[in-house]
Amino acid sequence: MLSQLTTAGKVKKIFAHCLDTIKGGGIFSIGDVVQPKVKTTPLVADKPHYNVNLKTIDVGGTTLQLPAHIFEPGEKKGTIIDSGTTLTYLPELVFKEVMLAV
Incomplete structure (x- = not known):
């Protein structure tokens, strides 16, 4: 999906996948890094x-x-x-x- 969206010019070629605790949570962001503490x-x-x-x-x-x-x-x-x-x-x-x- 990321490659299709970037090829179409809809988003930047970047994604963030950050897992949280064992109880769940976290982020999955396409086209931008949504939190400044995320390392790329x-x-x-x-x-x-x-x-x-x-x-x-x-x-x-x-x-x-x-x-x-x-x-x-x-x-x-x-x-x-x-x-x-x-x-x-x-x-x-x-x-x-x-x-x-x-």
Whole structure:
């Protein structure tokens, strides 16, 4: 939908997806960033999905200590933002660190 709206000149090529607490909430904004505290990152060019270059993961304000290579893009690697699924796939090392942090 974002690509169709931007191609038609209806919105800027930007979206924000911010999750709130475990109780739900958050924002999904198309065409603009609606809150000044939202951090942005460009999409990876020439990819068929909404790929981003993930650099760190924070849990409860603490940055997880993960090796940088874990986020490198490549064959069957990388990070995709997909608001249409309930599943999150993580490398085993990342999963373990996230579970320890929560």
